[in-house]
Amino acid sequence: MNRTLLAGILAGIAMFAWASIAHIALPLGSVGVSEIPGEPAVLNSMQAALGNNDGLYLFPAMGSDNDMTAYAHKLAVSPSGLLIYRGPGAKPMEPSQLVIEFLTETLEALIAVWLLTKTRINGYLRRVGFFAVVGVICSLGTNLSYWNWYGFPASYTMVYMMIQVVQFICAGLVAAAMIRKLA
Secondary structure: OHHHHHHHHHHHHHHHHHHHHHHHHOHHHHOOOOOOOOHHHHHHHHHHHHOOOOEEEEEOOOOOOOOHHHHHHHHHHOOOEEEEEOOOOOOOOOHHHHHHHHHHHHHHHHHHHHHHHOOOOOOHHHHHHHHHHHHHHHHHHHHHHHHHHHOOOHHHHHHHHHHHHHHHHHHHHHHHHHOOOOO
């Protein structure tokens, strides 16, 4: 049990390390993300309309009556999108954000290690392959849905899927070395 826990924690560290490299040292974190032309005017307009009402906004709004015909018309004549808005005062890279990210990746790694221990998969590369498959499953869950439903750019979607799969492969490289023999 202690070796399994240690494998999960070290695998989480490996996941966090790769994600940090992918987002900070490599240009992967900015693929598919664009700057808004005329940003000051847009930001002033958003602040005037939303103030400090942080939230996730889908536009154009469907309306409380859920009238699909009216909504289809709105989509035909208006721009559409998804906006995550925070009022003024946000700070970049808060320590709490990094801690939450690390804990999330460690939890993912611990779950993957636990799942691996419930299999009869032997052999280092096969165990790493198990983690790669878990990574593919995890990357499909949200990324393709966001691309499909909300119009996330295909380049952004593919890069983030790749980042997640590589995270799990990194975790698998560590965990497979520590979980040597399974039932």
